[in-house]
Amino acid sequence: MSNETTATTARRGQAPRGERIADWADGRLGIYSLAKANMRKIFPDHWSFMLGEVALYSFIIIILTGVYLTLFFHPSMAEVTYHGSYVPMHGIKMTQAFESTLHISFDVRGGLLIRQIHHWAALVFLAAMMVHMMRVFFTGAFRKPREVNWLFGFLLFVLGMFTGFTGYSLPDDLLSGTGVRFIEGVILAMPLIGSYLQMFIFGGEFPGHDIIPRFFTIHVLLLPGIMLGLLVAHLILVIYHKHTQFPGAGKTNNNVVGMPLLPVYMAKAGGFFFLVFGVIAVIAAVASINPVWAIGPYRPDQVSTGAQPDWYMGFAEGLVRVMPGWEWNFWGHTINFGVLIPILVFPLVLVAIAVYPFVESWVRGDKREHHILDRPRNVPTRTAFGVAWLVAYFVMLIGGGNDLWATHFHLSINSITWFVRIAFFVGPVLAFIATKRICLGLQRRDKDKVLHGRESGIIKRLPHGEFIEVHEPLNQEQLHFLTQHEQPEPVELGPEVDENGVRRKLKRSQKLRAKLSKGYYGEDNVIPKPTVEEYKEITSGHGHH
Amino acid sequence: MKKLSARRRHPLAALVVLLFALAVTGGLYAAFAPADKAQADDTAQSLAIKEGKKLFAVGCASCHGTGGQGSSDGPSLVGVGAAAVDFQVGTGRMPAQQPGAQVPRKRNIYTNAQIDQLAAYVASLGPGPAVPDKAQYSADGADIGKGGELFRTNCAQCHNFTGKGGALTNGKYAPTLEGVNPKHIYEAMETGPQNMPSFGDGTLSKQNKKDIVAYLGAVDSDKSASPGGMELGGLGPVTEGLFGYIFGLGACVAVAIWVAARTTKAKKS
Numbered sequence: 139m140s141n142e143t144t145a146t147t148a149r150r151g152q153a154p155r156g157e158r159i160a161d162w163a164d165g166r167l168g169i170y171s172l173a174k175a176n177m178r179k180i181f182p183d184h185w186s187f188m189l190g191e192v193a194l195y196s197f198i199i200i201i202l203t204g205v206y207l208t209l210f211f212h213p214s215m216a217e218v219t220y221h222g223s224y225v226p227m228h229g230i231k232m233t234q235a236f237e238s239t240l241h242i243s244f245d246v247r248g249g250l251l252i253r254q255i256h257h258w259a260a261l262v263f264l265a266a267m268m269v270h271m272m273r274v275f276f277t278g279a280f281r282k283p284r285e286v287n288w289l290f291g292f293l294l295f296v297l298g299m300f301t302g303f304t305g306y307s308l309p310d311d312l313l314s315g316t317g318v319r320f321i322e323g324v325i326l327a328m329p330l331i332g333s334y335l336q337m338f339i340f341g342g343e344f345p346g347h348d349i350i351p352r353f354f355t356i357h358v359l360l361l362p363g364i365m366l367g368l369l370v371a372h373l374i375l376v377i378y379h380k381h382t383q384f385p386g387a388g389k390t391n392n393n394v395v396g397m398p399l400l401p402v403y404m405a406k407a408g409g410f411f412f413l414v415f416g417v418i419a420v421i422a423a424v425a426s427i428n429p430v431w432a433i434g435p436y437r438p439d440q441v442s443t444g445a446q447p448d449w450y451m452g453f454a455e456g457l458v459r460v461m462p463g464w465e466w467n468f469w470g471h472t473i474n475f476g477v478l479i480p481i482l483v484f485p486l487v488l489v490a491i492a493v494y495p496f497v498e499s500w501v502r503g504d505k506r507e508h509h510i511l512d513r514p515r516n517v518p519t520r521t522a523f524g525v526a527w528l529v530a531y532f533v534m535l536i537g538g539g540n541d542l543w544a545t546h547f548h549l550s551i552n553s554i555t556w557f558v559r560i561a562f563f564v565g566p567v568l569a570f571i572a573t574k575r576i577c578l579g580l581q582r583r584d585k586d587k588v589l590h591g592r593e594s595g596i597i598k599r600l601p602h603g604e605f606i607e608v609h610e611p612l613n614q615e616q617l618h619f620l621t622q623h624e625q626p627e628p629v630e631l632g633p634e635v636d637e638n639g640v641r642r643k644l645k646r647s648q649k650l651r652a653k654l655s656k657g658y659y660g661e662d663n664v665i666p667k668p669t670v671e672e673y674k675e676i677t678s679g680h681g682h683h
Numbered sequence: 684m685k686k687l688s689a690r691r692r693h694p695l696a697a698l699v700v701l702l703f704a705l706a707v708t709g710g711l712y713a714a715f716a717p718a719d720k721a722q723a724d725d726t727a728q729s730l731a732i733k734e735g736k737k738l739f740a741v742g743c744a745s746c747h748g749t750g751g752q753g754s755s756d757g758p759s760l761v762g763v764g765a766a767a768v769d770f771q772v773g774t775g776r777m778p779a780q781q782p783g784a785q786v787p788r789k790r791n792i793y794t795n796a797q798i799d800q801l802a803a804y805v806a807s808l809g810p811g812p813a814v815p816d817k818a819q820y821s822a823d824g825a826d827i828g829k830g831g832e833l834f835r836t837n838c839a840q841c842h843n844f845t846g847k848g849g850a851l852t853n854g855k856y857a858p859t860l861e862g863v864n865p866k867h868i869y870e871a872m873e874t875g876p877q878n879m880p881s882f883g884d885g886t887l888s889k890q891n892k893k894d895i896v897a898y899l900g901a902v903d904s905d906k907s908a909s910p911g912g913m914e915l916g917g918l919g920p921v922t923e924g925l926f927g928y929i930f931g932l933g934a935c936v937a938v939a940i941w942v943a944a945r946t947t948k949a950k951k952s
Binding site: 185188191192220225229230254265406414417418421424427429432437444445447448539540548549551 | 924928944
């Protein structure tokens with residue numbers, strides 16, 4: 139502070155308290171420039187941009203409730219006999235982990251509600267991340283400069299899956315214990331290293347006394363710590379890149395149209411946090427989740443039907459359930475393909491969606507920045523790929539719950555398993571083709587609307603007796619919305635021979651790229667949008683068509 | 684004794700011994716044979732068997748054979764016992780509506796007296812488990828905790844943790860045990876209906892069965908409490924995931940749409 143300012147302050151008496159506090163903080167934290175740069179940050183308005191917020195808020199809810207649960211939970215596998223307040227468990231031997239979960243559920247004030255909020259929020263968190271990811275995917279929001287942030291988000295989703303799984307295992311109930319046994323089987327199925335890894339992770343034979351304390355550390359410290367870091371990085375990048383926006387009047391690749399962070403978005407986002415918290419709390423108050431008292435403590439000699447993981451792991455469950463139990467035995471060693479192949483396919487399916495942005499930018503030869511979102515119909519190949527991926531994912535979810543499909547739809551579990559086996563390969567192909575046709579159909583409709591206007595439903599009779607339907611022309615804003623998208627040319631290979639008439643040598647990757655690029659922008663994969671000449675010719679004519 | 688021994692060659696001695704032997708035999712018979720009252724019951728029993736046979740001829744014989752000997756469409760009923768009949772007919776499974784992977788539970792069309800008559804007839808074909816009496820399956824003196832443990836060890840792999848049912852191969856299934864009469868649960872364990880193995884008294888003692896029935900009464904009846912709120916079918920993470928997606932995320936999205944639609948407008952458009 140300069141002398142002059144001090145003099146001014148002295149002249150006018152003390153500054154208001156708020157200003158003094160801000161001044162104090164600015165002198166030490168440098169918040170002024172930070173606030174100046176970010177307080178007027180503009181965010182566009184669209185409900186689908188708030189899906190990520192739902193994920194963020196449910197993550198905060200999980201951390202808050204999780205802290206409360208750690209105050210009462212004992213991550214120990216020491217054996218105790220239950221004498222608590224839940225009568226049907228009296229006299230049953232169980233681990234301390236399970237006993238303390240029953241204690242939280244029945245004897246800690248608000249314990250059951252907090253447990254249920256924690257678990258429901260976890261399901262909503264993963265669901266919100268998945269849907270948020272799909273919104274980003276189908277609108278092309280992952281394009282440059284946001285590829286890295288896409289990867290951060292993807293990592294958050296995968297880490298969320300494992301955090302959820304370890305948390306689901308902590309109560310050491312019969313359901314989650316079966317899941318841990320499943321994981322042990324997965325580890326054992328890894329060739330060569332399987333047995334060693336199993337002994338290392340479980341500290342001896344299954345179940346041992348180590349796995350719950352280890353999962354506890356991973357669940358409350360390691361994974362949430364990494365996730366928190368990634369989350370902060372994810373948000374910083376959102377601010378740094380500025381938000382994408384849907385096309386529309388006045389919206390360009392160089393601006394963001396919306397409301398400022400302060401005060402509008404602060405109020406909206408803050409309020410939305412409480413709304414999300416409220417929704418999850420209401421659900422946790424009315425609907426039971428993971429009723430461990432009914433499930434019973436884990437014992438390796440017991441198992442129940444209907445043993446499924448939480449939904450985000452259901453995809454892996456499905457892969458293992460529908461895989462035929464093939465195995466090779468040689469020289470006293472077994473390779474269990476029934477489990478090995480699913481655990482290889484599982485990361486592949488996830489990675490397929492993770493690397494998609496890089497594949498697309500390579501195929502399209504597109505290195506420009508994109509801040510205007512695509513309408514899914516205008517990029518039929520990407521949309522079709524996304525739908526195909528989702529079909530593969532959800533087919534496997536059916537496989538993971540095949541027993542419940544069987545009992546609730548009165549079907550044979552064997553037929554469902556065969557359906558899933560076939561549909562995993564055929565379903566995505568059919569979905570790809572169908573989605574692409576639908577997208578092209580919608581593009582044709584858009585073109586038709588631009589050239590001929592909207593069908594008004596008004597039938598007019600002309601003097602010579604002909605009936606026509608009156609089409610209302612679209613206004614300028616709608617016309618812009620339907621025609622603003624780019625339609626680049628596919629990447630060309632160039633002439634086959636060079637200027638000397640010698641055959642050019644083409645790398646295989648170049649040929650592949652040209653072929654894939656045609657898949658995006660080739661003649662059959664895009665409906666050329668109406669040109670200005672076409673529009674003028676038609677609109678200047680008879681006024682109807 | 685000398686007198687008796689001296690007369691043992693008497694011409695009438697054989698007659699006396701014969702008469703004595705007859706008297707002893709008759710006396711023993713009179714002492715140990717079923718009393719008159721039991722004989723009266725026997726006639727009621729035979730009447731029940733007769734009536735049961737008539738009912739059997741109408742409702743059961745087309746698959747199980749006229750004498751319960753079984754056919755290509757249904758198994759032999761010799762030795763299944765009254766408990767099996769009481770279970771199958773009492774839960775409406777028998778008579779079956781149609782052949783299939785499994786005969787479902789449906790509305791029972793017989794009166795209790797008719798079921799007893801059918802059971803008496805089938806029981807007369809060969810020895811088998813009798814219908815349990817109320818003391819055997821009532822919750823008095825049962826250990827619910829032990830019953831839960833036994834249930835998870837022996838039953839949960841098909842019937843789910845709390846007896847909500849589950850799938851078996853090729854369209855067969857373990858039905859839900861919710862709302863099933865305790866007597867029928869007891870009988871099912873005794874007789875092993877359809878795809879279920881039977882748990883005779885050597886496998887699960889009478890007390891064990893009583894404990895299991897009591898456990899199900901505590902956790903899987905319309906009277907059992909659900910401390911966490913709606914049970915969502917008690918089927919585990921699949922329904923929870925579905926509920927979380929539809930109502931959890933669904934409500935959040937609905938709220939998001941509401942929030943996004945309400946905004947300050949820079950200018951009226």
